[in-house]
Amino acid sequence: MSCFFVTSSGSMTCDLTLHSNGRVASDVTLIFTSTQKVFSCTALFHPLAELYVTARRKDRMEGTETWSQPVFVRVQQAVKVPQPELFVQNFTADSVVVFWRSSREGSCRLRHRVHHVQTWSKSPDLVPVEDNQLLVHTFRDLLPFTTYKAAVSCKKKHSAVWSSWSSEVSVTTLCRAPSRPPEVCFQVEGPDGGGSLHLHLMWKGLDLQEAGGRVLGYQVTYEPKEGQRLQDRLARNVTEPTAHLVVGEGNYNVTVAAFNTAGYGPAAELSINTQTPDLPAVRRLWVSSYFPAAEGLLVQWESTAGAPPRSPPVSHFLIQWRPETPPSTSRWATVDSDTTSTALKDLDPDVSYLLSVVSVSGQQCGRPQTLPVSLKQGALMEVVNLRPTDVTKTQVTVSWEWQRKSQPIRVNGYKVMLNRNSDTVGVASLYPDQSQHTFLSLRPNTEYSLLLLADNDSQITSVRTDFDTIPVVATATPMLLFAVIMFILCILSRTVYKSYFFPLISSPRGSTAAQWLMDPKQQKFAEGKILDIKNFQVTDNSITVLGSKSLQTRLAEDRTEDAPLLSPSHLIVKLSAFGLGPRPECETDGLRTEDRHWESTVTSHQLLHDLLADRSSVHHMTCEADYLLNASCAGKSEAETAAGQTDSSYLMCDPHYISAASLQQLQMKMSA
Structure with missing residues (x-):
């Protein structure tokens, strides 16, 4: 409690603080006690008065009273x-x-x-x-x-x-020109389908003291190093702390300078080689919230372990966050390269932010990893559509998708778990930069349970591995081999049985003579080439064998060395050759000298003996139409009878029509 004297009104005013302890229904009374004798209440407050002021508080509900300590006041010193x-x-x-x-x-x-x-x-x-x-x-x-x-x-x-x-x-206060250049880093992507490279620039915004006030924008200039010309220098103004340029391969000079109403600040200068190896991005970024116990966000990530050997070492990490809804102002934080987590404070609980983490090495930076976050929920992303996409005998690959949270639920981490019965086979944490995971060393033909864990909640999906094909093949191989052997035996047995019980019989339709007779091209010679069946009757007169000079056969022992050979394809036997009748003569201009037939006189028994002894030669005998009697020699041939019919002096033979029975019948008649 404190009291002061107001000279303009001649009154005393006291300020006091009450501790209610939950009880607000109370009355407060101020008691003024003067160190001097008081003659009138109106003269109590004068400049030379000295007073003790005490406060009494009475509780209306319980009726109890509470007294404060007296406060000494000299009115002359308490004037306000x-x-x-x-x-x-x-x-x-x-x-x-x-x-x-x-x-x-x-x-x-x-x-x-x-x-x-x-x-x-x-x-x-x-x-x-x-x-x-x-x-x-x-x-x-x-x-x-x-x-x-x-x-x-x-x-x-x-x-x-x-x-x-x-x-x-x-x-x-007024603005002043920025006092220092921004911290700029670059990243090169591409080339794209047209062969162009994409140069991404990112820089940390200046703080208020360095910026000299509100930064209106940044001026970005770039030009190639080789063959610098004034027209090759390009400049553009941007309002965000990022810039995207399309360039070709080569070396470039780039500058970035901040400006406000007071002017331009110093520019950051970069010398960029587009062939510089990329700096890998951070991975497994996640943001957790412990609001309201802790009014801040915990940002965690993993460094670029396993980066390519040519990649430069990471010097530090840059964390940027800004409100999602424009207009927005970016805020920044920097941590060392050996740090993989940081806490962010001074966030608005009702605002959602875009948070990015970037790995930096000098003036080069990796690709930013970005997440939407809020102070109440942490990362605003959730896992959906978890499913097995590739199942083999010993491994299962699961895939999932990320989407913006559909409900205001705080999840500080997602995991996928593979169980067999009640045993855990494998567990993997899920992060927004991943979309699949493979569980290895599983058992074939086994039922597994796939669980998606979101803190304490879970979703279960069943999956079964494929059969192990090695035991199946080992069991089926002998059976298949036995089936093949039985199939071969059945085919062979069928062929043997058929040839034994159902021998192949020659078909007249398929003979050479039949095919020749059915040929339409021979119809114009049909009158001179069609044989009467009566002409094939064997008589006692003669058997005449006619053939072309290509016929090679043995007809008699008395043939001369220089006699022409007969073709085995045609054979005509004449009875007069055995002394059974006179030799016929036929004068025709259609036959050339070299095609005239050679006749050999042999005994009938010797000829029949040779024919019967080598039946294979009989089966190869054919007769040509050119050796049939035609109309030109029909009147001169001695083969005609008195009745005008042609006898059997000339016989046309096809091997398919000569059988053993016919030869035996011929032998019997000739013997008679």
Whole structure:
């Protein structure tokens, strides 16, 4: 409790703080006790009075009373001067000048704060003032382009009571040009389908002191190193701390400079070779929330372990977060290369952010890994559609998809688990940069349970591995071999049985003579080439064998060395050759000298003996139509009978029509 005297009204005012302890229904009474004799209550508060002030509090519910300790007050020292009034005189990028007028001799104090901060900064020194004096004060070392609030309070000389704070004045400092260049890193991607490369630039924004105020944008310039010309230099202005350029292969000079209303700041210069090996991105990024126990986010990731040998070493990691809804201002944090987690604070619980983690090596950076996050839920991503996509005898590959959370549920981690009965075979944590996982060394033809774990919740999916083909093949091979052997035996047996019980019989339809007779091209010679069946009757007159000079056979022992051979394809036997009749003669111009037939005289028994002894030669005998009797020699041939019929002097033979029975019949007739 404190009390002060107001000279303008001649009254005493006390300020006190009550501890309710849950009980608010109470009455407070102030008891003033004077050290001097009081003659009138109206004369109690005068400048020379000395008083003890005691507060009594009475609870309405219980009727109990509570007394405070007495506070000694000298009215002359407890005089409270009127509230002063403060004004703004001038301001710059880092200072503000204010002024006010005092009402009493004494001293004054001042305070200021940034408009969105609740904590005040008080001036360490008091400002001495005279009665009715105009005072001027300067606030220094302020941030550029920042809104501040200020107030002043005064007290009378020899008084311990300060006046009420003046009304707050608001003022925004001016901008100044940025004082340092941004920290820029680059990443090269491509080439794309057209052969162009994509140059991505990213930089850490300047803090308020370095930026000199609100940054309006950044100027990005780039030009090739070789053959620099003025027209090759390109510049563009961007408002975000990123830039995307399409370039070709080669070396480039790139500059990035921030600017505001006060001008351009110093530029960051980069020398970029598009053939520089890529810096791998961080992996397994996840953000967890423990709100409201901890008002912050825990960001975790894994470094680029297993990077290609040519990749440069990581110097540090850059963390950026900004609100999803524009307009937004990015905030940054930097951690060392051996750190893989950090905590973010001063986040709005009702705002969702885009958080990115980037690996940096000098002026080169990896591809950013980005997640939507919020203070209440952590990472705003969830796993859906978990399923097995590839199942073999000893391994199972599962796949899943990531999507934005459909419900406001906080999950600090996802896992996939493979169980057999009640035993856990494998467990894997899931991260947004992954979409599949393979469980190895499994048992063939075994039922497994696939579980998706989201903290304490789970989803179960069944999966079975394939059969092991090695035992199946080992069992089926002997059976298949036995079946093949039996099939071969059946085919062979069928062929043997058929040839034994059903021998092949020659078909007249398939003979050479039959095919020749059915040939349409021979129809014009049909009258001279069609034989009468009566001409094939064997008589006692003669057997004449006619053949072309190509016939090779033995007809008699008395043939001469230089006699032409008969073709084995045609044979005509004449009875007169055996002395059974005169030799016929046929004069025809159609036969050439070299085609005339040679006749050999042999005995009938010797000829038949040779024919019967070598039946294979009989089966190879054929007769040509050119040797048949035609109409030109029909009247001169001695083979004609008196009745005008042709006898059997000339016999046309096909091997398919000559059989053993016919030869035996011929032998019997000739013997007779």
